[in-house]
Amino acid sequence: MFGHAFPVNEEGQNDADAELRQRESLRFLPGARLTGCRGTLGNFKLRLESGEEILEETAGAVVLACEMRSVPLFASYGLSGARNAISLSRLEEMLTSQKSEENGASLLGRAEQIAFLSGFAREGDPVSQRRILNSLRALDEQGYRTSIYTRDLKVADDGLVELAKTDRQLGTIFFKLDECPDISPDGGEIRHNDPVLEREVRIHPDLIVLEERFLPGPENERLARILNITTNEDGFLQDENIHRLPVRTNRMGVFAVGAARGIMTPGQTRSDAANAALALQEEFQSLQRNLFGTRAFIDEDKCCVCLTCYRLCPHGAISLEQRPVISSLACQGCGLCASQCPQEAISVLDSRLEDIGHSGSERIHAPKNAGQPPRIVAYCCRNSAYEAGMAAYAFNRDLPSGLIVVDVPCAGTINRDMILSSLKKGADGLLILGCHFGACKSTWGNAFACHQSDRLGSILEEVGLSRERIRFRTLAENMDAEFSAFTREMEESLVHLGRNPLA
Amino acid sequence: MSAALELSRHDLDIHLIEKSHFLGGQAIHYSCKANGTCQGCNACLVEEQLKRINEAENVHLHLASRIRGIEQKGGTYQLETRQLPLFDSEEEQEALGRLALTKGWEHVVQRGPSGHNSPLYALNWSAIEETPDLAETVPEAAKRLNLKKKPRSELIQAEAVIPATGFQPFDPRRIGTFNYPRLSNVVSALDMEKIRRSSGYHLRPSDSARPGRIAFIQCVGSRSMAQGNLWCSRVCCPYALRMARAMQAEQPGSEITFFYMDLQNCGRNSEKTLSTCRSDFRFVRIMPVDILPGDNDSPIVRYMSREETIQEESFDLVVLSVGMEPGPENARIARMLDIGLNRHGFLRAESGPDGTSSQEKVVFPAGAATGPKDIAESMEQATEAVKDLLVSLNSQGKKNHGYERSLDFHANTGHRSGSDRPYRSP
Numbered sequence: 001m002f003g004h005a006f007p008v009n010e011e012g013q014n015d016a017d018a019e020l021r022q023r024e025s026l027r028f029l030p031g032a033r034l035t036g037c038r039g040t041l042g043n044f045k046l047r048l049e050s051g052e053e054i055l056e057e058t059a060g061a062v063v064l065a066c067e068m069r070s071v072p073l074f075a076s077y078g079l080s081g082a083r084n085a086i087s088l089s090r091l092e093e094m095l096t097s098q099k100s101e102e103n104g105a106s107l108l109g110r111a112e113q114i115a116f117l118s119g120f121a122r123e124g125d126p127v128s129q130r131r132i133l134n135s136l137r138a139l140d141e142q143g144y145r146t147s148i149y150t151r152d153l154k155v156a157d158d159g160l161v162e163l164a165k166t167d168r169q170l171g172t173i174f175f176k177l178d179e180c181p182d183i184s185p186d187g188g189e190i191r192h193n194d195p196v197l198e199r200e201v202r203i204h205p206d207l208i209v210l211e212e213r214f215l216p217g218p219e220n221e222r223l224a225r226i227l228n229i230t231t232n233e234d235g236f237l238q239d240e241n242i243h244r245l246p247v248r249t250n251r252m253g254v255f256a257v258g259a260a261r262g263i264m265t266p267g268q269t270r271s272d273a274a275n276a277a278l279a280l281q282e283e284f285q286s287l288q289r290n291l292f293g294t295r296a297f298i299d300e301d302k303c304c305v306c307l308t309c310y311r312l313c314p315h316g317a318i319s320l321e322q323r324p325v326i327s328s329l330a331c332q333g334c335g336l337c338a339s340q341c342p343q344e345a346i347s348v349l350d351s352r353l354e355d356i357g358h359s360g361s362e363r364i365h366a367p368k369n370a371g372q373p374p375r376i377v378a379y380c381c382r383n384s385a386y387e388a389g390m391a392a393y394a395f396n397r398d399l400p401s402g403l404i405v406v407d408v409p410c411a412g413t414i415n416r417d418m419i420l421s422s423l424k425k426g427a428d429g430l431l432i433l434g435c436h437f438g439a440c441k442s443t444w445g446n447a448f449a450c451h452q453s454d455r456l457g458s459i460l461e462e463v464g465l466s467r468e469r470i471r472f473r474t475l476a477e478n479m480d481a482e483f484s485a486f487t488r489e490m491e492e493s494l495v496h497l498g499r500n501p502l503a
Numbered sequence: 504m505s506a507a508l509e510l511s512r513h514d515l516d517i518h519l520i521e522k523s524h525f526l527g528g529q530a531i532h533y534s535c536k537a538n539g540t541c542q543g544c545n546a547c548l549v550e551e552q553l554k555r556i557n558e559a560e561n562v563h564l565h566l567a568s569r570i571r572g573i574e575q576k577g578g579t580y581q582l583e584t585r586q587l588p589l590f591d592s593e594e595e596q597e598a599l600g601r602l603a604l605t606k607g608w609e610h611v612v613q614r615g616p617s618g619h620n621s622p623l624y625a626l627n628w629s630a631i632e633e634t635p636d637l638a639e640t641v642p643e644a645a646k647r648l649n650l651k652k653k654p655r656s657e658l659i660q661a662e663a664v665i666p667a668t669g670f671q672p673f674d675p676r677r678i679g680t681f682n683y684p685r686l687s688n689v690v691s692a693l694d695m696e697k698i699r700r701s702s703g704y705h706l707r708p709s710d711s712a713r714p715g716r717i718a719f720i721q722c723v724g725s726r727s728m729a730q731g732n733l734w735c736s737r738v739c740c741p742y743a744l745r746m747a748r749a750m751q752a753e754q755p756g757s758e759i760t761f762f763y764m765d766l767q768n769c770g771r772n773s774e775k776t777l778s779t780c781r782s783d784f785r786f787v788r789i790m791p792v793d794i795l796p797g798d799n800d801s802p803i804v805r806y807m808s809r810e811e812t813i814q815e816e817s818f819d820l821v822v823l824s825v826g827m828e829p830g831p832e833n834a835r836i837a838r839m840l841d842i843g844l845n846r847h848g849f850l851r852a853e854s855g856p857d858g859t860s861s862q863e864k865v866v867f868p869a870g871a872a873t874g875p876k877d878i879a880e881s882m883e884q885a886t887e888a889v890k891d892l893l894v895s896l897n898s899q900g901k902k903n904h905g906y907e908r909s910l911d912f913h914a915n916t917g918h919r920s921g922s923d924r925p926y927r928s929p
């Protein structure tokens with residue numbers, strides 16, 4: 001975290017380091033390890049260990065900028081025993097030392113035929129691709145005979161298509177294959193049936209250069225645990241939820257940039273730094289201007305310190321200081337904590353949940369006669385379905401006339417009382433509409449809602465109603481057409497089911 | 504748009520000049536690709552930004568405005584624009600809304616692609632110009648609209664300019680052998696998006712049926728010497744793969760074939776997504792020669808097989824994954840702002856790695872105007888441009904815009920993050 005650098009070899013990097021070290025506003029703690037983190041955005045208490053020393057630091061925010069590791073893939077290509085196989089990084093070292101020593105030709109000297117392998121043991125990526133294409137060019141220019149075996153050229157970055165073309169012109173032979181060619185275990189021969197030439201091709205490389213796999217930094221797992229943040233499947237420090245973009249994590253005030261969050265080009269890493277700087281500044285600004293009022297707060301008299309809220313808060317906005325405390329800066333007002341607090345001790349400022357429950361049921365006053373269209377209350381997440389619904393209205397889409405749209409801060413905030421009171425007041429059916437899985441701003445709010453609606457369905461069955469009367473669906477903000485389709489579908493099945501007998 | 508939104512948090516006046524009647528660029532047309540689970544296409548983030556930009560008080564919108572000239576005078580830019588008349592009053596909007604539902608008049612009204620487009624309706628001026636004696640025939644709904652309104656000129660002063668003119672999708676008509684749009688069921692990916700957004704489904708245009716056999720042709724207008732586009736557009740692979748997955752979720756059992764050169768990665772956890780795609784779809788590594796009409800409006804794709812023979816295959820629907828090209832106005836904008844174009848015709852980001860522009864030029868190109876980028880990358884790069892802009896204004900001491908010295912990060916480090924000081928508890 002403190003001073004790990006991703007080796008991008010940007011020019012001027014070292015000067016920048018020196019310049020940074022001069023700055024008074026920055027402190028360097030080389031060798032320090034983060035071993036603990038409490039608190040919330042604006043007021044983190046960090047525990048750092050540096051040798052024997054233990055430091056307690058306060059920080060407003062934490063930016064993770066760990067480097068990644070690359071591991072060679074000799075075993076994956078069955079080349080563990082091959083003397084002539086080297087990793088891409090090793091080749092790059094050789095090429096650089098060659099440059100600086102002028103006589104480094106000896107390192108590669110006896111090789112004539114050099115073959116690269118990539119994309120068979122893992123998907124490649126534009127970062128590696130650029131390195132491979134640059135190495136090929138350097139070798140071509142020195143007169144080596146080069147070839148590359150790959151599944152797909154990952155050319156999705158500036159200038160790579162042209163670079164590949166240059167390599168081809170300089171003499172590199174490109175073999176694009178769907179499967180890895182046969183490689184003899186000693187690396188002496190590579191053989192494949194070529195789809196273009198339509199015959200078997202064998203080459204006898206003097207040197208085989210292998211792709212590497214990028215792995216997240218060795219500290220990532222530990223850091224994620226200490227900071228209580230979720231990682232993506234590969235172990236990088238930012239999960240796949242779109243609301244994290246560009247540099248946020250699921251914990252407010254903890255940011256991940258560059259290689260900490262994925263395999264990034266130097267350009268992206270630079271842009272991440274700018275994004276983090278401005279995101280930090282945004283939080284700082286709101287702190288100064290006091291923009292955030294407390295969104296959710298806990299009535300201490302009611303709280304029994306069960307810590308449900310602490311465990312549940314998807315944004316890491318609740319800290320523990322004898323009892324749970326909600327940070328006004330970090331709280332996003334999603335209302336999950338409030339909906340699950342067994343003591344009903346939490347209220348959310350701009351949207352008291354009882355009010356939402358009421359606003360749904362209050363607005364049901366259609367008479368009960370059979371000719372009227374079914375009354376549907378749709379609880380819509382404000383981040384997605386509600387917007388889709390509003391667009392559906394704006395676009396004059398076909399919508400049930402008995403539809404009542406209620407916006408909730410997150411679909412996960414619906415609870416039994418809200419649903420039951422709507423049913424009692426005469427709703428014939430209920431829709432709970434949240435974000436798609438993986439795109440929930442409150443991480444697990446939609447999963448919660450899905451589970452809730454399932455449970456409520458069972459309750460309905462117990463009292464003799466069809467579970468079809470309550471449904472959970474997912475939508476994105478731009479799905480007004482689907483909003484109309486879902487609500488229409490619901491209306492149709494309610495016409496079949498008939499009036500709600502409880503009403 | 505991202506840049507304006509980022510800037511709006513600062514004590515600055517932001518003028519957002521948009522050529523079309525609707526904000527959001529190409530991306531606002533995109534539909535959600537979720538197959539139950541979000542696929543991370545980020546289309547909904549554009550929607551979200553549009554909503555927030557409407558709420559930002561210090562962002563002044565200039566819709567339907569074309570820049571006619573830019574002059575730099577003693578540290579400020581004077582932008583002369585010409586704005587087509589808007590009908591933004593509630594009354595006029597209502598009238599346009601009704602006109603859009605009037606038979607024979609639908610084409611005269613344009614509706615914004617998103618519910619957040621405000622105003623939502625605009626008059627299609629080119630359609631009006633094509634019909635000279637329109638004034639006599641206007642239906643009741645349009646009586647309240649003054650169709651004689653004249654465009655107006657504006658002079659906007661600014662201390663800095665962020666050209667974020669986006670990209671232009673490749674026009675597949677340029678590849679004559681694909682018979683687009685003569686064959687109704689040969690569509691561009693963008694056409695498909697529009698169909699999906701308006702109907703909620705991926706339908707084929709000829710008969711609104713759900714296609715069962717679908718072909719995607721990749722790299723249409725990218726990576727092509729013939730078209731002079733020697734770049735990978737980056738977005739079309741992930742985009743098409745996500746669309747194919749959404750199609751398969753919508754219509755299980757549909758057979759999807761990709762004609763391609765190389766498959767690019769799809770989001771950050773590509774490994775898993777791509778391996779699912781590789782097993783769910785068929786991949787043919789070849790660029791088809793041509794597309795011909797077939798029975799039942801089903802296009803026939805012809806390609807050279809590996810055995811050097813011509814293969815013909817019929818599909819219900821063919822989707823062309825069109826690439827990104829530099830915007831048609833890039834050269835003009837670059838000339839007016841005295842900035843450079845790269846060899847492909849995209850705007851060159853002039854600022855150095857330390858975010859300073861040259862003293863005289865306070866111009867920070869952003870987004871896909873600087874080269875192919877997906878939604879996330881465009882947004883990230885826009886923020887970077889904003890940071891450069893703020894640093895530059897700051898160093899020139901032009902304006903107090905709240906960019907605190909203590910947070911004066913320079914982006915060239917990319918790895919340094921000493922944030923242990925700037926915060927003080929209140």
Ligand code: SF4
Pocket residue numbers: 298302303304305306307308309310324340341342343344345346
């Ligand atoms: S969930 Fe409620 S009762 Fe439990 S700790 Fe939180 S506020 Fe207290």
Ligand code: SF4
Pocket residue numbers: 295296312313314315316317318326330331332333334335336337338348
């Ligand atoms: S409202 Fe949401 S973000 Fe705020 S404390 Fe409760 S769970 Fe956390």
Ligand code: SF4
Pocket residue numbers: 242436439475476534535536537540541542543544545546547548
């Ligand atoms: S698939 Fe795209 S539009 Fe749909 S929720 Fe995910 S990011 Fe948003």
Ligand code: SF4
Pocket residue numbers: 156721722723725726734735736737738739740741764765766767824826
């Ligand atoms: S992203 Fe895919 S389809 Fe698009 S230009 Fe690149 S390789 Fe071709």
